[in-house]
Amino acid sequence: DKLINLKVILSYSVFNEENVIARSAHFINEGKSSLKILRALSMGIDFDHNNFDMLSLSGSWARERHVVRRGIVHGTQSIESRRGASGHSENPFIALMDKNADENSGEVYGFSLVYSGNFLASVEVDQYDTTRVVMGINPFDFSWKLEPGEEFITPEVVMVYSGEGIGDMSKTYHRIYINNLMKSKFRNIERPIVINNWEATYFDFTEDKIREIAKQASELGIEMMVLDDGWFGKRDSDNCSLGDWYVNKNKLPNGLHSLAEAIKSYGMKFGLWFEPEMVSPDSDLYRTHPDWCIHVPNRHRSLGRNQLILDFSREDVRETVLKMLTDILSGADISYVKWDMNRNMSEIGSALLDSTRQQETAHRYMLGVYEVMDKITDRFPNVLFESCSGGGGRFDPGILYYMPQNWTSDDTDGVERLKIQHGTSIVYPACAMTAHVSAVPNHQTGRITSMDFRHAVAMSGNFGYELDVTKLNDDEKAYIKQQAAFYKSIRRVIQFGELYRLESPFDGNDTSIIYVSEDKKEAVLFLYRVRSIPNEPLRRIRLRGLNPNYTYKVGEEALISGEQLLNYGIYTPDELSWGDYKSSIILLEAQ
Template sequence: MGIIYNDSTKTFHLQAKDTSYIMQVVRSGYLAHLYWGKKIREANMPRKLQFLDRAFSPNPEPADRTFSLDTLPQEYPAYGNTDFRTPAYQVQFENGTTVSDLRYQSHRIFKGKPKLEGLPATYIENENEAESLEIVLHDAVSSLKAVLLYTVYENFNVITRSVRFENEGEQTIKLLRALSMNVDFFHADYELLHLSGAWARERHIERRPLVVGTQSIESRRGASSHQHNPFIALLQKGAGEYHGEVYGFSLVYSGNFLAQVEVDQYKTARVSLGINPFDFTWLLEPGESFQTPEVVMVYSANGLNDMSNTYHKLYRTRLARGQYRDQERPILINNWEATYFHFNEEKILQIAEAGKELGIELFVLDDGWFGKRDNDKSSLGDWFVDKNKLPNGMESLARKVRSMGMQFGLWFEPEMISVDSELYRRHPDWCLHVPNRSRSEGRNQLILDYSRREVCDYVIKAVSDILKSAPISYVKWDMNRHMTEIGSSALPPERQRETAHRYMLGLYRVMEEITSAFPHVLFESCSGGGGRFDPGILYYMPQTWTSDNTDAVSRLKIQYGTSLVYPISAMGAHVSAVPNHQVHRVTSLDIRGNVAMSGNFGYELDLTKLTEQEKEKVKEQVAFYKEIRHLVQYGDFYRILSPFEGNETAWMFVSEDKSEAFVAYFRVLAEPNAPLSFLRLKGLDPNKNYQLLENGEVYGGDELMYVGLNIPQLQGDYVSCVWRLKAC
């Protein structure tokens, strides 16, 4: 690892674990991109930049018709001075013009990794884990400065990037576009991969070849969204799970974003990612600065699974924080699909008692415990206990659950406000709204204006008061609608387009203060399931409710797609009742359990209604998961068969020392007179022998990976089987 600057050639060579990234200052201060890929020893660059006289590509230095920014591979391109491709940033000056010209001014190389003010980002625990480079670009006319920050990690094939804008001039500057990174690839012979979907079918894998023009994904919803995840990857054509070059780009941000690839007339590809410039501006007064979110860039020479394992380990150990980062997560029972809003203390205690008898470790009380919350039409913002449902209060209920030997958890939706609430009647201006316009509702609720400090202060106090009032060890933090009428009564007209980003800064402040004040609490984020499953939230809350859809078959694609970027320790996965409440499918308790045990395991049904046979099965599943959860939550994950490519799915988890493994296989539909099939395992030590704990048979790791295991003859639709292996 290291960052090397060659003063004679003006090149920067960034070296992470097994990857190199090379830039060069050319001509009169333009920062050019030269290489990103497999690690190389020195940056002599036999493939040098080539300059040609290209028609209709103007020249910033008129005397040299071979030099144009329109054909130069750049690190952080501008608008208006000969590059017709999409810029990484754009500004507007007081005279109305939008042309700027950032040139290299200086740089510094230093150990460690700085924090980003007000924003989540990956981190280090000692300065020797990483090295950073700041490159200062300067616009001589306006005195605008852009500080490009690059960090390379010693133990990961990771380069992180962000940008800080500083106004060192005497006039106000308006940022119109402030993306976090740009990479200009020398060709476009790649495929674009991204994760898209909708509520209840999040993060499905989409893959297609790049074509001339712009291809993009984005969110304009005020959240990273169910529809598109803030991640894209470029794949060498034909790359698969275990072969081929892959370049991953993941934005550590939870709001509106844009990820795009532009293929130009010469078949080069420009990748850029950051805050969505749609409906965004930011005023920089003299002396002020603006920090963009971080992008985590991962290179893999060995396919998608290697990229995924890099993201998993980095996000699990250097993005997630707190007591539960490295701690096994409890098995929970959540009452939502068992009772919805209709419960009392007696019913809650009955479900908790049933859970205790089955070995479950945590009871979670979901929506409906506060205000006058008998449906979804009231009381959001009124964070006080409904004594009609819980006459003895929250502390009494929590202590009764804890006396059973279980932990107690609670649901909140702290970012929302109901029109029918005491809070709204006191502060109708505390929601996002635009003057003289109607206020659209989603799920009968409005969104609190987190760009306002007094609103954030209220939420911090209200949530903290509840958490102090009872022995609560888990919080589910929900967010059930997207933004409309995005405006703030606290901001002047010229700053209204800052509202959505200021909201995110306020949200991050609220989460930071609450999670820091209650380090013993396990926080799980949620947004109608996986509507805000992004790295920004993982910085504050180490796990996320993966999807409101708990159907086992649907979850195969959802969890498989999510695993491309996010660690298994971040995925909440529950067994629910059948017919499933989202798709009305009937599946066995076996497959529901095996899918859910491939994440942070729990149940979301009425345990008091189970038959004796079902209770025995649940008890077996709970006991089994306790034996494998260290593997599932903290082992290395390997995808074997994709639900996006066929009727079967398979994945496995291997301990870091390769001494044990857990394998899961799923088949959706039965096939008449089907061919025999087998499963080649991944990630084992070829020089070790492994015992199959189900039958005691012993095989070499090389046999299991290269020859494979027979898949048993399974009967019917929606079936699964699992294996446990231990080195012997």
Template structure:
């Protein structure tokens, strides 16, 4: 396994435990030969080499990093403008090198290895002899994961200036597969994570963001599948971009039925100047192959992102149960009110209290004070330290909400530095939520935010930070950049954000950072590199969350998915669901509460106490186990999923019914991921007794689902191999 090179044949075979990826050099061009299930590496592999029709040009070659202008009329992976204004370059293969492990990417988040034996990296060196543009194609293949990670480094080795107008991270041509379909995540604020699947027809299918953030509308992820691919069967090819800004993923089907998928930084409104000797590094694309359906693709992403993308003290730790005061108080609170909620939380088993928006500046509504990161002594006479100390004495940790990338026109910071926001001189400054975006391309702006947060973190015992970002970028320009570099602003903003996050998370490794962008507006792998969990959506309605959390799990691990119980009627849709139903949905992620615990009845408080105690028993399994999606909320009235331990000795199944059905038929639920040779004890949430079944029976025949004539019903099954005890894992 690893990387095998046949120099004479110009063949490169990248091989993991269950996957192969083959590249061939044809007339100096790197050509895509194969990506799929593992192939044996023979001494001679002429049977695998690509043979093209006589006289065929580049338009018929399935290329690894295609260019435009020399006979390929499909979407190129890159384009460079030369000093003379021409846009024609022709990259040819000049050499290669291999290395153990995986190199870091300068200034960018990336998956990593902890041991060089985990992966091998191939670098294909290409060059345009006319302009001096040199391009390194980086491929890292993991030994025990069906994962290839691709990125590109472009270097100006010529004498004249170059201007990149397009620089994607990866491009793959599927020349031999026909009738492919694409699956991706779409939506909007409060309804993120909708799974969209549709056939690819001749022409383009494009998902992208031009918002300066990965966006609520589309996630930087796409998978190509065959028509027969399901959750557990068929082939799936996943593409996930480790990036938090404007992106594009374009699938193009040509007149011969071949499909090309390219992914990377959005070429719209992008350009990057390369002077002599300068380089540009693209973000990386994590490519996953599954021959066992979308479920296995998802689990591959989950394991990789959970353990080789997320970092820090909380990567492998169980996450605390929290209560957030936002929907309980909004801006109307004082220290005593906050402490009263924390007091109830302490009695009920909650571990972390989070003070949300409204604690700083003169923030009585969302129309002022962003940027003024000092405590409001009107609301908190003793300051944050006093509130935190009172909450700590109750046995709870203390957390804070920030929105560090924004500035309010009504703020002391803006009055002092009106040029610190993204803006274009002479043009109006578009406000959204009465706020503008700080110019993170500027070092002094990032330093101000770093110093402001550091002043709080060194004087207040903060153990959790919710880092919010509530609007997209407009008037994307910087007062500090020269005219020829204004088109670099959006990408430089993201690089500036990453630089700040690297500094702040390294300086305060004990703080659990959670990313947020009005919910899931920036739920992407780039943010997970710095913050191991994300607030999934501002929509906390349990029924809506079935779809949001199910869809998000297509690529992101459960340990990254923030899920809270909120009050009813729900603040986003007005729906009333039971506390039990809301709890079962929220316990399928990083669990917490978003409400006023002091307003609960004694009966409700007892149920919260039971939920908190139960989650402490199961959270290791939920957050670190393998997820199997059993019933899709996008396909019917029911949803179900299960979490399975790595050794297959323990599992937890949740099922949900949205609306009651009259005279309902008998229902059963087939489980997955168990060991067919083991016997399992099964206990239902509806019964204190257990029954014993074989793993094969549970997966082939399933479990009978109880039916109740009631809307918004849910339940669970605890599944344990005979002879094991959950306390053994505590």
């Protein structure tokens, strides 16, 4: 733009072996006066017709990423976040597809934003029935002052084309995000079976109790003990101590090093929960630096979960947090970090930015978070980092770059997880999804489901436990030991095989998925039924992803050709036909 001397470079990354283009925009002020950017989206693409359905992943806390499909109409339809994070309500992803497109056929165009803050994805149909898709940072409450010589780069949108339905689009995203996005060395390494103490103890634990859980878990084959919220400051509830990242000696009198060494002596690794982006008003950090939170001077500071958000746009905040994290991770043998973030933004402002830059706060905050994540993961490359945000409130490619897995939802109920994990798999690979078996009645829904069902649902991701194993009886412990050993035998296929969704929980009572190894020689089939159906006719399901030229051992005995499994299928097993909340796991192995 010669009038204002603004140069905009549109950047395209084209992948030779994938139907993928990544697009971003680069703004450069080549003039002598400052400019203010009011809208800086990452991509725009036009289609010459409007015969599309739009797919998005919507929901809320405990109901993340439910699949929503609707026909597009004249005018503008959009999804967005205005809350400072990508959020529980909408994931930064949409797809346009043929009206008749399904899992296995039809043209599909996917758009996924590599960003964790406020975003907008908009589809507009004009009077001539043409369709425009745009995506990027949400213009709401955003501007960016660009001084002479300064640059601004937007986050990338990863665009995927599939001519073979939604499933092929998903598998492309899975490959590209594992191979070309995740920087962690763990991206191709099998993830451990974890036990987290949160639903077992909440804040009410002692060092002896954590050791007791870990010792019992180690005897059952569980590989990682993760200590959740409550180990620091004076933290006995959620109303204090965030920001005071030093050990609570009332709970852990011998410190983290001693606890980690004890857990290692059981043959396990040790992990720890943090919430580095937050501060409690009742904390030493806040009393010392009350201006370090995001706030507007002389305005009320609204609390969420009794906490405020630290202003990561400030270098002093970032350096202080980074030092505290580094000191903790250097002081004990910690192999795993769960990085949480439990509230969204309000009264958005920064004490260090002048009045002309206040609308830069939310984006500068996100860039600051990325900087700290980048530095801490580089300093501790042997630590497996998992992201969390009130469950799955920031499950997006921006975070996935730094942390190769995400707590999928705070809702651990098996029935609800069928929908949550199905929707998540539309874009994100199984190795990015963490899923745990919890106690019943479930703490989020009150539902009572069987051990079999809960295990079968949790095994379709990074598997673990969220319960007090010391309270189990001998039969339950023997069962968990057996299931842990079983998962270890199949986890490579689950975490890094190709995922095929056969039946959707959004379409009915039954859900089925199959994971197939890269060489097509191994597969794991999961079948789920929520409600019993009396006197049901025989039901047959066709499999996907297998080699038609192989003969597969199906379960314990049957030998069936790949061609038959693909074209005719198999009958669902009898164990699904009696009682609610039933499941079956069937192994297939080429002979």
